Amino acid sequence: MKRILIVLTLGLFIANNSFSQNGEDSDYLMISEKMTDLALSEGKAYEMLRTLCLDVGPRLSGSSEAAAAVEWGRQTMINSELDNVFLQDVYVPHWVRGSIETATLLNSSSLGTIELTVCALGRSVGTPEPGVTGDVVEVNGFDELRALGDKVKGKIVFYNRPMDSRKRNTFEAYSGAVDQRSSGAIEAAKFGAVAVLVRSMTTRLDDVPHTGAMRDYAEGITKIPAAAISTVDANLLSSALKTDGVVSVNLRLSCKTLPDVLSANVIGEIIGTELPDEVILVGGHLDSWDKGHGAHDDGSGCVQSIEALRLIKAMGLKPKRTIRAVLYMNEENGMRGGQVYADSVKQSGPKHVAAIESDRGGLAPRGLTIKAELESPELQSIAKWSYLFEGIDADKFIPGYGGVDISTLEPLGTLLMGLSVDPNRYFDYHHSDNDTFDKVNERELELGAVVMAMMSYVLAMEGI
């Protein structure tokens, strides 16, 4: 009964809360409410995202669009009146998709010769010009692959284990399936497969392939081409295999890796009034895949990070510690930006007290995940502020993952947090042509910025 009563007597609970370290809690609640008013009436994240998506577009590391995105980030931070806007050099991989990516099902007795909807996985090698042709062997994962062993030699391995749609949190479903994409080619190559097709990482049945990165090959393994296949065509291919017994596919990919390119992380700050050398970081990643607009992944996290600082300034707040927005470059296929950033902090500081990453889409915020144990003082020190977000239904503060880019700060003692959002829609869009600006709801995006702004502000005032 306790939880029900507490939910039902919310107002009373807020009035009576006794978390105060310094008697300022009612001020924080008032600030949170006013900031939410401001964000819902005059927030700028959505307009920032419009320009990033529609003027800059998708921005794969090393591309000219990524260079334009760096300039967009710098200028947007300046326009938002952040202090100390600067770029941090990052050399990034330069993988390009090229113009050719086809998978042709050949002479299927049930379907004839038809085109399947595929796209190269990021970092894949291309095929020779005529493509690679082989019989298709379907597996649901590495155990089945290893059981087949040398029988996949000369074949195209087709990983077709779906994300488990029963998972309440789709990120868990993703984690349970993504090894096929990240390591599928590497494992299949060990047994002499000539290529891999990987079922797209989405719980939907849709007709677009969802790309994504692969891990590094170990030395000595010959790289093989790898492509994502739409879930609709994955089902089609699987049914053809069942019907026909043997099917073969010709896969053509013109993707390739060019020399590294100089790019940048984009950084802006509000300098702390009392402890300027202690930093609370908010961030997202500026690069995206070359599909859709990179709207949810992770244009949203970028604009929320900038908007968090803009909101704090627009409210006339003066945080004691420095709050820094970092737009990381190259999260998708290299994580170079996160490495460079942490290396620079390690070498010359400043001390990073806490970091909040937004990289789960610009969807309705639900709270924060905190990289700390359930009973730990670190978790409690963050979770005690959750009441500030009850009014926008974003007060679930639970142990969990921080984020890919900020993970490099963990060895330096930084407490990591991730903006947690409603998980139902994200993988409808993720890494595909579906990830466009029109899929973002203005209110949801702006409310996420409030969580980042208010949480970073409180931590800048109170520490952890």
Added chain:
Amino acid sequence: MKRILIVLTLGLFIANNSFSQNGEDSDYLMISEKMTDLALSEGKAYEMLRTLCLDVGPRLSGSSEAAAAVEWGRQTMINSELDNVFLQDVYVPHWVRGSIETATLLNSSSLGTIELTVCALGRSVGTPEPGVTGDVVEVNGFDELRALGDKVKGKIVFYNRPMDSRKRNTFEAYSGAVDQRSSGAIEAAKFGAVAVLVRSMTTRLDDVPHTGAMRDYAEGITKIPAAAISTVDANLLSSALKTDGVVSVNLRLSCKTLPDVLSANVIGEIIGTELPDEVILVGGHLDSWDKGHGAHDDGSGCVQSIEALRLIKAMGLKPKRTIRAVLYMNEENGMRGGQVYADSVKQSGPKHVAAIESDRGGLAPRGLTIKAELESPELQSIAKWSYLFEGIDADKFIPGYGGVDISTLEPLGTLLMGLSVDPNRYFDYHHSDNDTFDKVNERELELGAVVMAMMSYVLAMEGI
């Protein structure tokens, strides 16, 4: 601190909950979990909605599409193996939009002569063929209108008070603005205005008008034409008024009201094993406006109601009381279905213990609103089951509105509930061309059906 600890120790809390009336709580939790698994992997609500939206389409009361929707509902209930599928006769108003609806800004000194994006409000009278022309008088509501009084005679009154986007719950923002639409023409007519334009009911700036119903005129007032104007063009018109001082508009509408048409509520059941004459009702409304697909409003509520019963049957559950799904006809412009239904219950029963309406869109469920006072036993009797929905983040059970159609059951002693969903997106779509099938997320829709299914099942077993 209590709330935080409780959120953080959720698993423990569920394990220790002591709400049991009959020792079956762990069973209910297990059933809820299994039902969620089923809905997320093999739910049918989304496919039902696809056929309603794409095969039937929008279905304004009295239209041939509404007749097709009745047959769709009957057949979908039969296909879902509901018991006792039947239609209940309802005579409905038959308002038609016609092919002409234009508003031309005439000879504006700043903008010239341009077309504004408008659509007739539901139940509006049409204009004479050449339209109605008048100077535009902008007001923010009825106080300003009354202060102007006879000065609006012969003019077109332009209601331009926006929904307050700062409201955390957009339904509150809607409630705070919708009097302009529902009563604006009636009030302006009293002062001799010749027509009204009403700013569309949405917090977005968009280029589509959002229609909706008007109340009945009192006897003796001459009806005047009324149209919704897109928020983009409302801003444009307002700025022209500020710049030009005087602007005039020609409004042409060919809408009209035809004689009433025989239509139907569609009803299906699972007959209770022990108390078949006590009913738990789940429902939504089958009619929609003639815009978009009526996907969120309220195709979603219809398919969730059918799916709730299908899930219960698919799980092999045998509720003690009868669970009934009702697809109401004519919620949008008359509420005749709700009246007819309640009249029939009043005359001949069966007793309706509780009713749950879904009419806030097929968005991520957050819980239930319950038409009961905070400290009332009725509220507690419902709220004690909220723990069953913690796993899907839909456990906010709070006092609030039940629903339009089921409201007619309140005088009969029925406890009313409304499915509560994330409120941020609904008014982006509401009553406009934006309310299409592609705006519905499959998981969110199916999870809403779980809340309706599980709540109606528990109440059918335990009563209130």
